[in-house]
Amino acid sequence: MDIMEILQKGKETKASDIHLKAGTKPILRIDGILHSIGDEPISNEEIYQLLKTMLSVEQLEMLENKVSLTFPIRFQEREDTVSMVIDNATLIV
DSSP: OOHHHHHHHHHHTTOSEEEOBTTBOOEEEETTEEEEOSSSOBOHHHHHHHHHHHSOHHHHHHHHHSSEEEEEEEETTEEEEEEEEEETTEEEO
């Protein structure tokens, strides 16, 4: 499942949050309840590759030198906020 499929699924289900943590399946928060989606866990490398498409070089450097970063994104006419945390060298989006 790629990021566009995850975002589309989040939109279709009216998820308030999408959680991506390396080593686990993507999770959608729908009406306050967490639902895992997809067949495979997402890897740290997949999350990093996703971030490379979304972040500027400066933002990537900030994330590598800090433990968290928050920024806005637009997806199909809707603006949302992305919060990222690094926990024990693992990316959590």
